Every structure is written in structure tokens, then in C-alpha cells.
Amino acid sequence: MPSKLKVALLGATGETGSSIIRGLIASTQPHYEITALARSASVNKPALLEYKKKGVNIVAVDLSGPEAELAAALKGFDVVISAIGPSELMQQVQLANGCKAAGVGRFVPCCFATIVPPKGILILRDIKEDVINHIKKIYLPYTIIDVGWWYNTTLPRLPSGKIDYALPPYEQSIAGEGTTPYALTDISDIGVYTARIVGDPRTLNKYVFAYTEMRTQLEIYDLIEKLSGEKVMRNHVPREDIAAGVAKAEAKEGQIVVGTPEFYQLAIFQYWNTWGIRGDNQPEYAKYLGYLLAKDLYPDLQGKPYLQYCQEVLDGKAHVVYKGVTFFE
Numbered sequence: 244m245p246s247k248l249k250v251a252l253l254g255a256t257g258e259t260g261s262s263i264i265r266g267l268i269a270s271t272q273p274h275y276e277i278t279a280l281a282r283s284a285s286v287n288k289p290a291l292l293e294y295k296k297k298g299v300n301i302v303a304v305d306l307s308g309p310e311a312e313l314a315a316a317l318k319g320f321d322v323v324i325s326a327i328g329p330s331e332l333m334q335q336v337q338l339a340n341g342c343k344a345a346g347v348g349r350f351v352p353c354c355f356a357t358i359v360p361p362k363g364i365l366i367l368r369d370i371k372e373d374v375i376n377h378i379k380k381i382y383l384p385y386t387i388i389d390v391g392w393w394y395n396t397t398l399p400r401l402p403s404g405k406i407d408y409a410l411p412p413y414e415q416s417i418a419g420e421g422t423t424p425y426a427l428t429d430i431s432d433i434g435v436y437t438a439r440i441v442g443d444p445r446t447l448n449k450y451v452f453a454y455t456e457m458r459t460q461l462e463i464y465d466l467i468e469k470l471s472g473e474k475v476m477r478n479h480v481p482r483e484d485i486a487a488g489v490a491k492a493e494a495k496e497g498q499i500v501v502g503t504p505e506f507y508q509l510a511i512f513q514y515w516n517t518w519g520i521r522g523d524n525q526p527e528y529a530k531y532l533g534y535l536l537a538k539d540l541y542p543d544l545q546g547k548p549y550l551q552y553c554q555e556v557l558d559g560k561a562h563v564v565y566k567g568v569t570f571f572e
């Protein structure tokens with residue numbers, strides 16, 4: 244039997260990271276020896292202790308500590324994946340430096356989001372691009388993975404309240420006319436795609452777009468109405484309002500603190516603009532930007548159909564994201 248690839252994941256307790264660690268554990272092609280890297284205050288979190296029972300090693304790391312200590316912790320890994328949260332993205336500069344010093348074979352920085360032009364459209368992407376640029380500056384082997392928009396934050400409320408349990412902690416709105424197709428993936432499939440991508444020599448120093456389905460917001464609203472038999476409220480945000488929100492976000496560039504209510508209030512206009520109006524989050528545009536498509540690389544990986552996700556939601560069986568989190572005050 245070939246030896247297992249040694250992979251380390253930072254952020255295993257988070258939304259994206261918990262999908263990735265499950266994907267790595269379940270992976271058979273290839274098999275992985277898995278380490279979860281966590282801040283020392285988090286190493287005893289119940290989720291990590293559960294992964295430990297499944298054979299995952301848990302190692303404490305301090306991204307703001309001495310580089311030599313971080314490099315020592317990262318020594319010997321074929322792959323290091325980061326699923327760090329949005330507010331901490333720039334701490335990946337230290338993580339990348341540690342990977343370089345340790346001779347890590349491939350670093351996967353935290354992207355795992357929609358396709359967006361590299362700069363000037365979305366604050367969060369701008370920060371991620373600064374990290375990617377740093378990786379290239381230090382000549383660190385990498386793979387960039389983007390996954391489209393999560394299924395799990397697409398559905399509107401039903402008047403009955405029946406699916407409230409599965410909805411994110413903010414109201415759903417339709418960007419403009421709601422007719423722009425955008426790429427979608429169930430959060431549970433991010434790990435399945437990632438496990439395949441990071442063990443594949445063809446994806447070294449490449450960008451990969453792993454999404455499952457294309458839908459428009461109108462199609463989504465029509466589908467949930469048909470499946471539930473309920474009439475959904477359609478709150479369209481006009482293009483002019485989105486443009487005004489984007490202008491406000493641009494005027495505040497450099498002053499907004501990521502993770503604050505103000506950040507989320509302005510970022511949502513940028514998201515609506517990029518995937519709802521401009522139509523950036525699509526495979527053709529990804530290919531134009533130089534991405535490989537997971538659908539071409541792994542035709543056997545299908546991903547969960549959106550219809551199945553909707554049925555799980557209606558049956559009360561959906562995976563719920565951001566439980567107890569508040570984005571807006």
C-alpha cells in the first residue's frame with residue numbers, strides 16, 4: 244500500500260474547516276495522515292476531541308509566535324490547508340512563512356469562496372489576494388481552491404416558518420432581477436472536493452474551481468415554492484441600490500474592520516454585485532482567470548444536487564451553518 248500523504252489543516256473547528264476535515268478523513272484516493280492545527284486555547288474543543296478519536300493528531304500552533312517554532316510544527320507535511328476565518332486572513336502570512344521554512348510541499352490558503360476578479364470588487368477577496376501574492380513572493384508551492392456560494396445560505400424564509408431552523412441569521416434578498424446564474428456547492432462537499440484536489444499533482448501551483456450546480460435566485464425561489472407549496476416573499480434589491488452600496492464600501496476602503504457589523508452590511512452589496520449583477524461566479528469566467536475545473540479533473544465527483552439539499556431542508560434534516568452567530572446588530 245502506498246504511504247499516506249501527510250496533511251495539516253488549520254481551522255478544523257470552523258464551518259469550512261469542519262467540512263474539509265470530514266472530507267480528508269473519508270478520503271480513500273488518496274489516504275491521508277491528518278493533523279489539525281489549532282490555537283492552544285482551542286485544542287480541547289469537543290469537535291477536535293471527536294476528530295482525535297478518529298485518528299486525527301491535534302497540534303497547538305501560535306501564528307503570532309516565533310517563526311522557528313511554527314516551522315518546527317509544520318515540518319514534514321506534504322500539504323498544509325488553511326480554513327482560517329475571515330477576520331484572521333492576514334495571519335496566513337506567518338503561516339505561509341512557516342510552511343516555506345519547513346519545506347511544506349503545498350500550501351492551500353483560505354479561499355473556498357466565489358469566483359471574483361483578483362482586486363477591487365470584494366474586500367474579502369482583496370485580502371485573500373494579498374495572501375496569495377505573498378505566497379508567490381516567497382515561492383511557496385500552492386493550490387487555490389474556490390467553491391462558489393454555499394447552498395446553505397441561499398433559501399428565503401417560508402411564511403410557515405418551517406425552514407427557519409436551516410436559514411442563516413440574516414434575511415434573504417434577491418440581487419437585482421435575480422436572473423444571473425451563479426455557481427453553488429453544498430458545504431458538506433467542500434471537503435470531498437478538497438481531499439481530491441490537494442492529493443493531485445496536476446493541481447500544484449494551480450487555481451481550481453470546484454462547484455456543483457448553477458442556479459439563478461429566481462430559479463431557487465421558484466423551486467422552494469414548488470416543493471413546499473408555499474408562496475415566498477420576493478425582496479428584490481434594485482441594481483441602483485446595489486451600486487450605491489458598492490460605492491459606499493469603496494469610499495470606506497481601508498477603514499472597515501473585517502468581521503464587524505459595518506463590514507457585513509457593506510460586504511453584502513459587494514457580493515450581490517459580483518455574483519448577482521456582474522455574474523463573476525461562473526465557470527466560464529473562472530476558466531478565463533486561469534482556473535481548472537474540478538468537473539473536468541474528476542468527472543466521477545458529482546456533489547449533492549441542489550434539489551436534494553432543498554428536500555433535506557424541508558424534511559428538517561439540513562446541516563445548519565453559523566448557529567448562534569450574529570452578523571448584524
Ligand SMILES: NC(=O)c1ccc[n+]([C@@H]2O[C@H](COP(=O)([O-])OP(=O)(O)OC[C@H]3O[C@@H](n4cnc5c(N)ncnc54)[C@H](OP(=O)(O)O)[C@@H]3O)[C@@H](O)[C@H]2O)c1
Pocket residue numbers: 253254255256257258259260280281282285288304306326327328329331334353354355356357367390391392393396
Ligand atoms: N462560499 C461561501 O458561500 C462562503 C460562505 C462563508 C465563508 N466562506 C469562506 O470560508 C472561509 C472560512 O470561513 P468560515 O466562516 O468557514 O470560518 P469560521 O467558521 O469562522 O472558522 C474559522 C476557523 O479558523 C480558526 N482560527 C482563527 N484564527 C486562528 C488562529 N490564529 N490560529 C488557529 N486557528 C485559527 C478558528 O479556530 P478556533 O476554534 O480557535 O476559533 C476556526 O476553526 C473564508 O475564506 C470565507 O470567505 C465562504
